Amino acid sequence: AEDVLTLPAEYQSGISKRPLRYMDEYGEEHIYYLNSMSQGAIFILVVECLERFSYYGINFSQTAYLTGEYNSNWNAGFSSIEASSYVST
Secondary structure, three states: OHHHHHOOHHHEOOOOOOOEEEEOOOOOEEEEOOOHHHHHHHHHHHHHHHHHHHHHHHHHHHHHHHHOOOOOOOOOOOOHHHHHHHHHO
C-alpha cells in the first residue's frame, strides 16, 4: 500500500480499499483493487455455493414431481431410482 503513494496523483483514487485509478480515452474513470485475486476468489466461492444449493433444490423437487409425490393423480410412471437418474443427467 505504501507503493501507491509513490504513484502520480492522477493514478491514485484516494480510496483505501481500491487505491488505483485509471482514466480511459473516453474520460471514464475506473477504480481498481490492489489485490483483486482475493475478491475474485470470494466471488467464485459464492457462485459455486449457490450453484450447489440450486442443484440440490431442483434435484429433490423434480424427483418428487416425477414419482408423483406431489399429486397422486398424476404420475409419470417413474420409480424413485429412475426419476433420480433422469434428473441427474
